Amino acid sequence: HISVVLFTSDLRVHDHPPLRAAVSGADAVVPLFVRDRAIADLGDAGPNREAFLADCLADLDRRLRELGGRLVVRAGDLVEQVLSVVESADADEVHMAAGVSRYAHARERRLREALERDGRRLYVHDAVVTAVAPGAVTPANSDHFAVFTPYFRRWTAEGVRAVLAAPRTVRVPDHVRSHPYPSREDMDGLSPGLPEGGESAGRALWKAWLRDGIDQYTENHDDLAGDATSRLSPHLHFGTLSCAELVHGARRRASGGAEDFVRQLCWRDFHHQVLAARPRAAAADYRTRGDRWRTGRSADADIRAWQDGATGYPVVDAAMRQLRHEGWMHNRGRLLTASFLTKTLYIDWRIGARHFQRLLVDGDLANNQLNWQWAAGTGTDSRPNRVLNPVLQGKRYDPDGTYVRRWVPELAGLRGAAVHEPWKLPKAARAEYDYPQPIVDLSEGLRRFRRARGFFE
Ligand code: FAD
Numbered sequence: 001h002i003s004v005v006l007f008t009s010d011l012r013v014h015d016h017p018p019l020r021a022a023v024s025g026a027d028a029v030v031p032l033f034v035r036d037r038a039i040a041d042l043g044d045a046g047p048n049r050e051a052f053l054a055d056c057l058a059d060l061d062r063r064l065r066e067l068g069g070r071l072v073v074r075a076g077d078l079v080e081q082v083l084s085v086v087e088s089a090d091a092d093e094v095h096m097a098a099g100v101s102r103y104a105h106a107r108e109r110r111l112r113e114a115l116e117r118d119g120r121r122l123y124v125h126d127a128v129v130t131a132v133a134p135g136a137v138t139p140a141n142s143d144h145f146a147v148f149t150p151y152f153r154r155w156t157a158e159g160v161r162a163v164l165a166a167p168r169t170v171r172v173p174d175h176v177r178s179h180p181y182p183s184r185e186d187m188d189g190l191s192p193g194l195p196e197g198g199e200s201a202g203r204a205l206w207k208a209w210l211r212d213g214i215d216q217y218t219e220n221h222d223d224l225a226g227d228a229t230s231r232l233s234p235h236l237h238f239g240t241l242s243c244a245e246l247v248h249g250a251r252r253r254a255s256g257g258a259e260d261f262v263r264q265l266c267w268r269d270f271h272h273q274v275l276a277a278r279p280r281a282a283a284a285d286y287r288t289r290g291d292r293w294r295t296g297r298s299a300d301a302d303i304r305a306w307q308d309g310a311t312g313y314p315v316v317d318a319a320m321r322q323l324r325h326e327g328w329m330h331n332r333g334r335l336l337t338a339s340f341l342t343k344t345l346y347i348d349w350r351i352g353a354r355h356f357q358r359l360l361v362d363g364d365l366a367n368n369q370l371n372w373q374w375a376a377g378t379g380t381d382s383r384p385n386r387v388l389n390p391v392l393q394g395k396r397y398d399p400d401g402t403y404v405r406r407w408v409p410e411l412a413g414l415r416g417a418a419v420h421e422p423w424k425l426p427k428a429a430r431a432e433y434d435y436p437q438p439i440v441d442l443s444e445g446l447r448r449f450r451r452a453r454g455f456f457e
Pocket of ligand 1: 221229230231232233234236237261264265266267268269271329330331332334335338356360362363364365367368369371372375
């Protein structure tokens with residue numbers, strides 16, 4: 001019999017439970033990716049992720065060809081395209097990974113109904129996109145954990161499923177037709193420093209990280225200029241690397257850095273289990289605090305300055321420009337720019353999340369929306385009213401100013417930490433730098449936020 005493997009956020013051949021299950025039981029399989037019109041219509045997959053996806057599909061095809069197979073790519077309505085492939089291959093079952101979003105759940109339901117009407121079956125595999133399946137560990141009185149530390153404890157005790165090797169061979173029927181593949185060359189507006197996508201690039205990056213980076217992660221992960229995090233996030237988002245495999249690989253290192261790295265991978269699972277249980281949290285506050293965010297002309301001008309990296313706070317501007325240039329931003333940058341927008345400027349987190357989601361090559365519904373809410377204090381943070389001071393953050397995480405000088409060349413002439421406070425220069429010296437004055441006074445921003453949240457020091 002013949003099986004179809006529907007790839008979604010799992011664009012790899014290693015450690016792929018649906019592919020292994022399909023290959024082991026069938027005479028032939030059809031590896032399939034559908035460029036889903038409904039996702040394109042949402043309009044939030046910016047060109048950076050489209051380009052990375054194009055790399056991933058080309059590489060997945062290459063890797064399947066090494067195993068004797070190939071990847072069929074279709075575009076259009078997901079259910080219609082799967083049914084068309086199922087019919088043309090005369091397949092009797094479809095295997096795919098479980099998703100976490102509301103859309104992913106609806107997609108599974110529609111697909112199951114359509115296949116069953118035809119007497120065929122859908123198999124949905126858990127713990128493909130995450131290391132531990134959402135819902136596999138829960139507290140006694142709820143369907144998900146709302147606090148990270150107890151989740152981390154239970155997640156660690158639960159253990160992560162064993163890693164599966166890639167299948168030895170993949171036999172694909174000849175006559176199943178593919179639509180054209182997307183290609184990077186067709187895309188406009190890409191960030192110039194975009195990384196390369198695909199399982200091969202992901203595995204090379206992972207190997208290099210194990211060799212050169214992971215053991216120093218604890219000391220270096222917050223050093224903005226050092227850029228010493230793994231940069232594996234786009235590969236985790238597209239599933240060109242398996243989170244379960246990374247957890248096992250890191251645990252074999254037995255270093256403090258590796259332990260802290262696994263903890264970050266657990267944050268990813270944590271946000272995925274929150275979203276799976278509370279699909280509305282992608283669009284609405286996880287915990288509402290009754291915020292009445294600023295709107296109107298002056299708010300719009302602040303939003304534009306924030307997006308353009310022209311707020312007059314050098315470390316905020318550096319991080320926002322890194323995002324535009326690379327389609328990626330350091331985690332410390334994400335934290336401090338999100339705090340600046342939602343607390344210092346008191347602007348709705350959704351506006352920030354949308355801007356990130358358009359540009360980030362790792363832009364991910366669970367991680368982006370829930371981290372934004374964590375930073376805005378409408379999510380799972382247990383200290384929702386803390387405000388990060390961008391000057392202190394700059395001095396602490398970019399102590400000699402290298403990160404700011406890298407991304408804000410207008411200030412390259414300023415030495416050391418002085419780059420974090422250009423307004424302190426004598427007037428004549430200040431005039432030499434073509435760089436904006438701060439758009440907001442920090443203590444005023446703080447007072448506004450505290451008034452809005454209804455408390456004072
Ligand atoms: P590393 O430090 O090497 O961490 C390894 C992996 O752990 C990451 O690749 C990621 O998969 C996971 N991870 C690390 N921190 C977090 C976290 N806080 N939440 C969830 N997973 C985490 N991450 C995304 O993958 N996509 C997003 O759209 C996204 N949006 C964010 C928005 C805001 C406002 C904030 C504060 C954080 C966001 N993050 C997002 C989390 C984090 O910033 C990135 O995962 C990280 O910077 C990616 O770089 P890295 O791979 O070098 O991370």
